[in-house]
Amino acid sequence: MVEIAGSKGYAEKAQQFADDYESVTFEKVHNPVRGFYPGAPANVLDIGAGTGRDAAALARLGYRVDAVEPTSAMRKQADLRHADAQINWIADSLPDLSTVRASGKHYDLLLLTAVWMHLLAEERMPAMQHCVGLLARNGIMSMSLRHGPVPAERHMFDIPDEETIGMAQECGLQLLYHKVYKNDTLGRQDIFWSYAVFRK
Incomplete structure (x- = not known):
């Protein structure tokens, strides 16, 4: 599968990113x-499951x-770290999620943890609609x-919460x-996070 723009930098530093992600608990x-x-x-x-930290934790809880x-390279890290967890891995990506959508499956919970910031402005509404x-x-x-600041070598954007929440509501979700x-869970002084939870 062709690597997408949003994954730029992950393959080259998969081990480093995996160590960082896995240092913080689900x-x-x-x-x-x-x-x-x-x-x-x-x-x-x-x-955007990365090393599978969250997927593995949920699988072990019975999800x-x-x-x-x-x-x-990130899926390989997941195989090394969470081989015991019952996870169905899918090589797919936002904004299209074409493989997932082709399955016809629907989900009770969608997690988008530290992934939305990789989408270009024109990709965000299609991505939201597919989700x-x-x-x-x-x-x-x-x-x-x-x-917060975006590293120069990364395909990443600081997207206002208002934009994301507005798109979700426009697509019929309730905040x-x-x-x-x-x-920041990794202790970076200039980075901070917000959470948004919606119901269909």
């Missing part, structure tokens, strides 16, 4: 919004997890959104939760 990243997640064994789609990751289309009725979509957290 609980630390998701505890602010875990209360909105449906109970197991719900169907979960982890989009049925499909994990989307376009970068083969909404993959949600089951009353399905939950949880997003973490990155803010359940939105909060800005002025800290």
Whole structure:
């Protein structure tokens, strides 16, 4: 599969990124919004799953997890670190998610953790429409959104929360939760995150 622009830099530094991601627990990243997640064994789609940290944690809790990751080097890291977890890996990517959509499957929970910032302006609405289309009725979509300076070598954008929330609502989602957290789990002083949770 051809590597996409948003995955630029991940293949070259897969080991480094994997070490960084795996140094932070699923609980630390998701505890602010875990209360909105449906109970197991719900169907979960982890989009931009990286090393599989979150997908593996959910699979071990009894969820049925499909994990989307376009970068083969990151999927290899996932194989090395989470071989015991029951995860269905899919080589696919935003904005099209063409392989996932072709399956005809719908999900109770969509996770977009540190992935939305890789999309160009013209890709965001199609991506949102496809994500909404993959949600089951009353399905939950949880997003973490990155803010702060963008490294020069990365295909990444600081997207205003208002834009993302507005697109989600325009596509028919109900905003359940939105909060800005002025800290970064990796301790970077100039980076902060916000969370947004929606229901279909």
